[in-house]
Amino acid sequence: MLDALLQYRGQLLQGLEITLIVGVASFLFGFLIAAVLAPLAVYGNAITRRIIMGYVGLIRGLPELLVIFLVFYGGTVLLTKLVGEYVEVDALTAGIVSLAVVAAAYLTEILRGALLSVSAGQWEAALSLGFRRPRAFRLVILPQMMARALPGLGNQWLVILKESALVSVVGLEELMRKSVVAAGATHQPLAFYLAAAGLYVIVTAVSNLLFKAYETRLTVHLR
Amino acid sequence: MLSFELFLPAFLAVKNGFVLTLTITLASFVLGQILALPLALALNSDAKALRIPASTYTFLVRGSPLLVQLFIVYYGLGQIEAVRQSFLWPMLRSPIYCAILAIGLNSAAYSAELLAGAIRQLPPGQWEAGRALGLRSGILMLKIILPQAYRAILPAIGNELVLVMKGSTLASAVTVMEMTGAARVFVAKSYAPFETFLIAGVIYLLLGAVFGRVFRFIETRAAIPGR
Numbered sequence: 001m002l003d004a005l006l007q008y009r010g011q012l013l014q015g016l017e018i019t020l021i022v023g024v025a026s027f028l029f030g031f032l033i034a035a036v037l038a039p040l041a042v043y044g045n046a047i048t049r050r051i052i053m054g055y056v057g058l059i060r061g062l063p064e065l066l067v068i069f070l071v072f073y074g075g076t077v078l079l080t081k082l083v084g085e086y087v088e089v090d091a092l093t094a095g096i097v098s099l100a101v102v103a104a105a106y107l108t109e110i111l112r113g114a115l116l117s118v119s120a121g122q123w124e125a126a127l128s129l130g131f132r133r134p135r136a137f138r139l140v141i142l143p144q145m146m147a148r149a150l151p152g153l154g155n156q157w158l159v160i161l162k163e164s165a166l167v168s169v170v171g172l173e174e175l176m177r178k179s180v181v182a183a184g185a186t187h188q189p190l191a192f193y194l195a196a197a198g199l200y201v202i203v204t205a206v207s208n209l210l211f212k213a214y215e216t217r218l219t220v221h222l223r
Numbered sequence: 224m225l226s227f228e229l230f231l232p233a234f235l236a237v238k239n240g241f242v243l244t245l246t247i248t249l250a251s252f253v254l255g256q257i258l259a260l261p262l263a264l265a266l267n268s269d270a271k272a273l274r275i276p277a278s279t280y281t282f283l284v285r286g287s288p289l290l291v292q293l294f295i296v297y298y299g300l301g302q303i304e305a306v307r308q309s310f311l312w313p314m315l316r317s318p319i320y321c322a323i324l325a326i327g328l329n330s331a332a333y334s335a336e337l338l339a340g341a342i343r344q345l346p347p348g349q350w351e352a353g354r355a356l357g358l359r360s361g362i363l364m365l366k367i368i369l370p371q372a373y374r375a376i377l378p379a380i381g382n383e384l385v386l387v388m389k390g391s392t393l394a395s396a397v398t399v400m401e402m403t404g405a406a407r408v409f410v411a412k413s414y415a416p417f418e419t420f421l422i423a424g425v426i427y428l429l430l431g432a433v434f435g436r437v438f439r440f441i442e443t444r445a446a447i448p449g450r
Contacts, residue, residue, distance in 0.1 A: 061431040062424050063389040065403055070424070073416035158286075165288035169396055176290060183298065190299035193291055201286035 001191045008182040008192070015178030016199055018092070022174060023161045025096045030103030030160070031153075037104065038111035052108065059105035064098075064163050071098040072170045095167035095174075103160050110156060114149035115141070147218045154211035158204050165200075175199060225417055233409060233419040237426065240405035243319070245430070247391040247401060250323045252384050255330030262335035264364075267342055277335070284332035289390050293325040297397045322394035330387050337379050341372040374445050381438030385431045402426060 005012075041052040059067070075089035075097075118141050126136035168176035179196040183189040265277035284292065300306045300315055314320040345368060353363035373380075395404030406423040410416045 058428070061385070061428045063392040063403065063427055065389075065392040065395070066406075066420055066424055066427065069403070069407060069410075070416065070420040073410050074420065077414065077416055162288040165290040166393070168290070176288070179291075180294070183294075188302070190295065190302045193295040193299050197283070197287040197291045197295065200288055200291065201283055204286040205282075 001188055004182070004186040004188045005191055005195055008178075008186070011178045011182060012175065012192075012195060012199065015173060015175035016203075018172065018174040019161070019164050019176075020203070022092065022095050022099065022164045022167060022172070023157070026099035026103055026164070027157055027160050029096065029100035030107050030156075033100065033104035034107035034111050037108040038115055041108060041112045042115050056105045056109050059102055060109075064102055065166050065169065067102055068094065068098040068166055068170060071101070091167065091170050091172035094170060095164065095172050099160055099163055099167070102163070103156060106156050106159070107153070110149050110152035111145070114145045114152070117148050118144045147215075150211065150215050150218060154207070154215075157207060157211075161203060161207070162200065225421075226415070229413060229415045229418045230422065232413065233406075233415060233422050236409035237402055237406050237419065237423045240400055240402035241426065243394075243399060243401040244388070244391050244403075247319065247322055247326065247394055247399070248384070248388045248430075251326035251330060251391065252387045254323060254327030255334055255383070255387065256380070258327065258331035259334035259338055262331055263338035263342065266335060266339035281332040281336055284329055285336070289326065289329050290393055290396060292329055293322060293393055293397060296325040296328075297321040318394065318397040318399050322391070322397060322399055326387060326390045326393070329390065330383060333386075334380065334383055337376050337383070338372060341375045342368060344375070345371055374447075377438065377442050377445060381435060381442075384434050384438070388427065388430060388434065 037052050037055075040048050041056075044052070072089055072091070072094040075094055076087065079087040079089060122140055122144065123136065126140040127133070131139065164174060165176040168174055168180065171177065175196055179192040183192040186192070262277050262280070265273040266281070268274050268277075296315070297318060306312060306315060315324075349367055349371065350363065353367045358366070391401060392403040394401050395407060398404075400408065402423050406419045410419050413419065
């Protein structure tokens with residue numbers, strides 16, 4: 001059992017690298033989208049707010065696997081129609097796009113909640129000190145909002161990391177897919193799936209520690 | 224781009240998986256909730272021999288993807304000779320039972336942490352009052368602590384049901400033809416991903432909305448009047 005694991009060690013680590021790339025990329029893209037949507041969901045007009053909350057509600061009710069299939073197969077059909085010949089969406093792009101679309105909805109909700117929890121008095125105080133709105137947002141509101149959003153952001157990162165395993169179903173060669181291939185080749189499914197689970201657990205445990213450490217640094221003023 | 228004449232055959236194909244989706248969702252949810260209670264009590268236990276295994280379990284389950292857990296149960300367990308000899312083997316050979324087991328075990332870990340947290344949040348006066356009334360610890364738990372803890376996490380349990388429903392789609396990865404699996408097969412035949420997945424998505428949203436309604440109803444029934 002160990003021999004097989006050692007033999008495929010390189011493959012598994014390569015898979016882990018892809019898993020981390022997909023996770024980080026979709027988290028970043030999701031965060032960028034959410035960073036635009038969340039302030040709009042708080043300060044925007046009624047129609048904008050409606051649309052954004054509709055998007056959030058829609059994504060939260062849809063299974064992630066379905067979103068991945070929709071982006072992967074739908075994207076392929078769309079590209080094929082546009083180009084005029086068969087083009088398959090590359091699994092890495094499909095994975096990052098679909099996870100980012102999902103993550104954006106949850107992150108919007110997290111940032112929106114954090115933004116709402118910063119009291120209106122902070123705005124008033126900053127404006128009365130002569131800050132202009134953008135500067136007041138950046139220097140006064142944003143730091144407080146981020147400190148409150150951090151636990152949620154950390155949680156969402158772990159969710160995305162675990163969801164990235166779903167992209168293996170459309171053939172992306174990440175940790176899960178590599179384990180499936182190795183399990184098939186060696187007839188040792190238990191060893192490889194346990195090893196994969198172990199690697200995911202290590203990544204989540206380390207991420208947890210890092211987020212906790214960062215959180216204690218950000219919330220010094222609250223102690 | 225959408226062709227409307229495809230919606231009907233897509234609907235007919237997807238609806239075949241509906242019963243399986245519903246079965247897997249409800250069965251895993253019930254299994255998860257049943258296992259969550261002893262697990263939550265163990266998480267809050269004073270005895271290390273109970274607390275450490277329980278917290279290790281929730282740590283491992285919450286730290287790894289559901290898909291890996293499903294594959295460990297479906298493909299991995301059969302590799303162990305003792306499992307193949309056991310009376311459970313006929314069940315563990317079936318992908319549907321494996322999906323229910325894996326999703327249920329996963330949901331149990333999340334629900335147990337929820338419940339354990341809710342029990343810890345109760346004011347200590349509740350325990351003191353119970354003991355002062357001379358209640359034994361089992362009765363105290365059953366009549367005073369758990370009703371309050373469950374009432375507090377009722378919305379979160381409703382959320383968990385929707386999460387379990389979303390998790391049930393993973394069963395398609397172990398050959399179960401529930402809605403997502405059925406949709407994927409139909410897409411391979413018809414080459415109509417938008418129509419098919421949109422219909423599946425709408426059914427999932429409706430199902431989630433129904434679950435939400437049911438839980439809101441239970442919440443109003445369980446709420447203490449005047450509070």
